[in-house]
Amino acid sequence: MAELRRGIVQAFNATDYKAMVQVAGSLLGWLDGVAVARNIPAAEMVVGRSCALLIFDPSNPGDVVVIGVWG
Numbered sequence: 001m002a003e004l005r006r007g008i009v010q011a012f013n014a015t016d017y018k019a020m021v022q023v024a025g026s027l028l029g030w031l032d033g034v035a036v037a038r039n040i041p042a043a044e045m046v047v048g049r050s051c052a053l054l055i056f057d058p059s060n061p062g063d064v065v066v067i068g069v070w071g
Contacts, residue, residue, distance in 0.1 A: 003055045009069065012036070012045035019066055021051060036066040044069050 007021040010030065017036045023029035034053070036045060050071040057063035 003058065005053045005055055007031075007051045007053045007066070009045055009047055009049045009051050009066075011047065012042070014042040014045070017042075019045060019051075021053060021066065023053070024050075031061040031064055033061055034064045034066055035062075037068075040066065040069060 006024040008024060009019055010022050011020040013019070017038060019034050019036050020030060020032045021034050023031065031053075045066075046069075049069045051066045052068040053064055054067050055064045
């Protein structure tokens with residue numbers, strides 16, 4: 001079952017459209033290489049912004065996608 005979590009953008013690579021995000025509430029819960037939905041403009045992926053993470057498999061960062069940003 002998929003899980004929806006809040007995160008914080010820590011870095012973004014516009015070339016491959018992947019991000020490093022910190023899972024909210026976790027100092028050690030950083031995920032690197034997280035796919036970002038292509039409908040989110042690159043200019044919106046600013047370090048420090050909140051993001052919505054759709055997590056299909058918590059043990060595999062390849063099964064996580066950023067589906068929105070705000071803040």
